[in-house]
Amino acid sequence: MNNDLIDLLWEGLLETLYMVFWSSLFALAMGVVLGVTLVVTDKGGILEAPKLNKVISTVINGVRSLPLIILIVLLLPLSRLIVGTTLGPTAAIVSLSIGAAPFLGRIxxxxxxEVSAGKIEAAKAVGATPFTIIFRVLIPEAMPALVRGITIGIIGITEFTAVAGAIGAGGLGSLAIRFGYQRFREDVLIATVLLIILLVQIIQWSGDLLVKSINKKRYKFE
Amino acid sequence: MIHISNLSKSYKTAKGVIPVLQNIDLFIPKGDIFGIIGFSGAGKSTLIRCLNRLEEPDSGTIEIGGKVITDLPEKELRQARQKIGMIFQQFNLLDARTVFQNVAFPLEVAGHPKPFIRARVREILDLVQLGDKENVYPFQLSGGQKQRVGIARALVNQPDLLLSDEATSALDPQTTYSILELLREINRQLKLTIVLITHELDVLQHVCNNMAVIENGRIVETGTVEKFFLNPESDTAKRFVHIIDHYREKRSVMEGVGAGI
Known part of the structure; x- marks a missing residue:
């Protein structure tokens, strides 16, 4: 493998990290809003609103039933509107964020x-507002499960970036397709695959570590 | 202190509308420890949860300390709840918070400044004899200790009323006894009205002055605890008391036999 290729891989890795970071951040922001709204508007929730719940749920299911690659194509006009182009990592972030948000919302x-109804009830009984219940009870109590779920979500987004690479997003996925597949460069293919595996491992490992430290504090085990 | 009149509530299920509370009328005097006893499914839990509107009644009124709880809009209801403590069978402590932080929660909600919270929480933790546990997480506590934290949380904002929803039902008899002693002590020291629901006769006997018997969503008997044990009138009360009488007879027979040997 020559230096050009190493540069190419390095560049691909940086593009992938760039896409994963920003897509995760935006998808997470949207996912938290969706997830919290779904829970609080559900039947018996602290801000019960069955119709709104149904609407959000249906939209989420709709977006989730589309294959990612179709979704990216559908969202290209939006990418052009927001970032002015349909090519490259920045354009991909728009589609990836919107594509991953419903997934993170469900997670x-x-x-x-998982937070027991009793804890919510105890907070209601001391006169807490729905806002306080969401931010001081619901989210902190669910933190280990949230971190575990969000880790799965970010790994999903890493996979999505590789798919997006196939239609011009750049990154490691694009390298694998352009060099590994279309130019029969097995060395590039293997190198990109190894890098993606490594990336996923690091994300999983960080998530596990975080969960472990939260649980160690609360439960003195794990 | 508490006036409940004509309170009704029903649940809508797939099988139709099931009445849980039917035209409940009840008066609970200030400073009393008032017990509501009933078998499972009698509606006692729904009744106590109507008092701070964790359950919304369908009709009827509840007046607590001059305030008509059933008429309050959301915001005022939240304010009223700050002065009604509640303890639960499953304790319902927050795992993410230490003992101190759990007890501080109602004061945070009420918007008190930090130095005040610190002093007040320490004071109440001493009262429930958990002064040495403030930095411990609930996971490390025994059931009895957890309920003490629950009691501290319920009392920290100086409520006028404490609701106990089967607070001792998950505890062993000895721990139950110590928690009941604590409730009695609090009632005496803080002049706090306590309403508790239970299915255990022991609980009534230990701490309550007045009581009501609930069956199928209706109050079938009210009066003093003494009257309940000595002269039960309703069938439900008789069924409860019969359980004790049965064993009392058995024991006197056995003691008789023992004396014979």
Whole structure:
């Protein structure tokens, strides 16, 4: 492998990290809003609103049922509107964030639902507002499950960036397709695959470490 | 102190509308430890949860200390709840918070300044004899200690009323006894009205002055605890008391036999 290739891989890795970071951040922000809204508007929730719940749930299911690659194509006009182009990592962030937000929303919803109704009730009984309940009870109590779920979400986004690479997003996925597949460069293919595996491992490992430290404090085990 | 009149509540299920509380009328005097006893499914939990509107009644009124709780809009209801403490069978402590932080929660909600919170929480933790546990997480506590934290949390904002929803039902008899002693002590020291629901006769006997018996969503008997044990009138009360009488007879027979040997 020559130096050019190493530069190429390095560049691809940086592009991937760039996409993963910003897509995760935006998808997480949207996912938290979606997940919290789903939980609090659910039947028996602290801000019960069954119709709104149904609407959000249906939209999430709709977006999630589209294959990512189709979704990216559908969102290209939006990318052009927001960042002025449909090519490159920055354009991909728009599609990736929106594509991953419903996924993260569901993950966050299920993590928050693990918080026992009794804890919410105890907070209501002392006169806490829904806002206080969300930020001081629901989210902190669900933290280990949230971190575990968000780790899965970020790994999902890492996979998404590789797919997006196939249609001009750049990054390691794009390298694997352009060099590894289209030019039969097996060395590039293997190197990109190894880098992606390594990246996923690091994300998982960081998530595990974080969960462990939270649980160690609260439960003195794990 | 508490006036409940004509309170009704029903649940809508797939099988139709099931009444849980039917035209409840009840008066609970200030400073009393008032017990509500009933078998499972009698509606006692729903009744106590209506008092701070964790459950919304369908009709009827509840007046606590001159305030008509059932008429309050959301914001005023939250303020009223700050002065009604509640303890639960499952304790419902927050795992993410230390003992200190759990007890501080109602004061944070009420918007008190930090130095005040610190002093007040320490004071109440001493009262429940957990002064040495303030930095411990609930996971490391025994059931009885958890309920003490629950009691401290319920009392920290100096409520006028304490609601106890089967607070001792998950505890062993000895721990139950120590928690009941604590409730009695609090009632005496703080002149606090306590309403508790239970299915255990022991609890009534240990701490309550007045009581009501609930069956199928209706109050079937009210009066002093003494009257309940000595002269039960309703069938439900008789069924409860019969359980004790049965064993009392058995014991006197056995003691008789023992004396014979």
């Amino acid at each position: 966050i919803e299920s993590a928050l639902k």
